[in-house]
Amino acid sequence: MAVAAKSITPPDRVAIRRALLSVSDKTGLIEFAQALAARGVELVSTGGTRKSLAEAGLAVRDVSELTGFPEIMDGRVKTLHPGVHGALLGIRDDAEHAQAMETHKIAPIDLLVVNLYPFEEVRQKGADWANTVENIDIGGPAMIRAAAKNHAYLACVTDPADYASVLDALDEGDGALSYEFRKTLAARAFARTATYDAAIAGWFADALDIQAPARFALGGKLASSMRYGENPHQQAGLYLTGEQRPGAALARVVQGKALSFNNLNDTxxxxELAAEFDASRTAAAIIVKHANPCGVAEGPDLLDAYRKALACDPISAFGGIVAFNQKLDADTARAVVEIFTEVIIAPEASDEALQVIAAKKNLRLLLTGAMPDPRAGGRVLRTIAGGFLLQNRDAQSVDDLDLRIVSRREPSAQELADMRFAFRVTKHVKSNAIVYAKNGATVGIGAGQMSRVDASRIAAWKARDAAEAAGLAEPQTLGSVVASDAFFPFADGLLAAAEAGATAVIQPGGSMRDEDVIKAADEAGLAMVFTGVRHFRH
Incomplete structure (x- = not known):
């Protein structure tokens, strides 16, 4: 049953006479408190916050003076008291509330300054169960929600980044805060407790391996606003969830223009595809355009890998995103800047490489410090009208699969190596996906087609264009292998690959017509391997 609101008009301005400060993050605390005191605001505080303020020479009352009750249970219980919550929740223009405050000697609090126990940081550091639980704040969220709900009569500040704007607003209002400003602070306060609770719920779900929680909360903090989203008429921003996975969201932006929505998505x-290649085993270069790889290669060094990746589709590579799995060197940097490139992302870069890229002022360079683990778990989601779809990250690696040879002809060692390479790439190509590969490099990619046979034909067509651009007599699909992200439902897609010159096929298998497809492979002299795992990417 809903609670009916009392018909009271909130005051436009509320004079700030008393502030309660209780913070874990003490960034800017002393300066802010000093500025409040200089404006005649009485300071009340708790525990470590009160100690910090007192040591800075500020006059500050202990919250126990308001409650008449000491902190107990190692500080777990200190603000959960009517003396505090009555001061926060009292409707001051309501006679009944005012009488209750007077009867119980509850003095109003006009400004609440609270930030929470560092649960997110403790979780990220991998603390044990007991320490993680101990950093779940109780009193802080309770006070924040109380103050934010009663924003008609007081203001609630939850982020040190807002201290300056609060002081500016106080000066503008001659010691008072406007109703509109209090509402803005309340919105931020509820968003903070929501993301905090989402982090706690997410930790429990992960720790207990709850695959499909009955309720799933997602929280994020705005890292940057963007000029627009996928298109100029759409608004967008980058939000951080707290997941510590090396990548575009957490990378250090060394130089270049501000990253756009599409830049970040493509990067x-x-x-993520670069991470599929073990940097201790091989160098890898990936070129992406519109979230699909248009060139992927591995080699003895980054320069070799990059040149082979570029050769796959040099037209699409123009204005693309380039990713590396090893430290970027100067020679590779020089090769990349020969054509227009939007973003380069790598774990590290040499000083000389930095100098090379610095000459291209608009080129974005992102350094992550590490590579993500392609086998690591985690959740990914996609919004749909009315909700969102949630699933585990596709953490399957071809290196862990038991490949089954189903054709009469067994693949050669080189074919098998190229098949593993191609299937590794196919995992990151939009379905329907077909990838031709040869000597550790893609030579044709067909992405996002409604028909698998069309994907095969498009990949072969792009391979012919690349051969013509390179002045080659024949496309590199001759003598290549082909990978499919899902099974061939009919033999036509496989036969299209054979017509393009492929000699071996890697696919998941599992179609009702597998025997027909195997027969067609045998008749065409193809070697074929089943993985038993598909990699749809929609």
């Missing part, structure tokens, strides 16, 4: 796609 994430490129770097």
């Amino acid at each position: 994430d796609a490129a770097f």
Whole structure:
């Protein structure tokens, strides 16, 4: 049953005479408190916050003076008291509330300054169960919600980044805060407790391995606003969830223009694919355009890998995103800047490489410090009208699969190596996906088609265009292998690959017509391997 609101008009301005400060993050605390005191605001505080203020020479009352009750249970119980919550929740223009405050000697609080126990940081550091639980704040969220609900009569500040704007608003209002400003602070306060609770719920779900929680909360903090989203008429921003996975969201932006929505989306796609290649085993270069790879290669060094990746589709590479799995060197940097490139992302870069890229002032360079683990779990989601879809990250690696040879002809060692390479790439190509590969490099990619046979034909067509651009007599699909992200439902897609010159096929298998497809492979002299795992990416 809903609670009916009392018909009271909130005051436009509320004079700030008393502030309660209780913070874990003490960034800017002393300066803010000093500025409040200089404006005649009485300070009340708790525990470590009160100690910090007193040591700075500020006159500050202990919250126990308001409650008449000491902190107990190692500080777990200190503000959960009517003396505090009555001061926060009292409707001051309501006679009944005012009488209750007077009867129980509850003095109003006009400004609440609270930030929460560092649960998110403790979780990220991998603390044990007991320490993580101990950093779940109780009194802080309770006070924030009380003050934010009663924003008609007081203001609530939850982020040190807002201290300056509060002081400016106080000066503008001659010691008072406007109703509109209090509402803005209340909105931020509820968003903070919501993201905090989402982090706690997410930790419990992960720790207990709850695959499909009955309720799933997602919280994020705005890291940057963007000029627009996918298109100029759409608004967008980057929000951080707290997941510590190296990548585009958390990378250090060394230089270049501000990253756009599409830049970040494409850069994430490129770097996640780069992570599929073990940097201790091989160098890898990935070129992505519109979230699809248009060139992927591995080699003895980054320069070799980049040149082979570029050769796959040099036209699409123009204005693309380039990702590397190893430290970027100067020679590779020089090769990349020869054509227009939007973003380069790598774990590190040499000083000389930085100098090379610095000459291209608009080129964005992102350094992550590490590569993400392609086998690590985690959740990914996608919004749909009325809700969102939630699933585990696709953490399957072809290196862990038991490949089954189903054709009469067994693949050669080189074919098998290229098949593993191609299937690794196919995992990151939009479905329906077909990838031709040869000697550790893609030579044709067909992405996002409604028909798998069309994907095969488009990949072959792009390979012919690349060969013509390179002045080659024949496309590199001749003698290549082909990978499909899902099974061939009919033999036509496989036969299209054979017509393009592929000699071996890697696919998940599992179609009702597998026997027909195997027969067609045998008749065409193809070697074929089943993985038993598909990699749809919609």
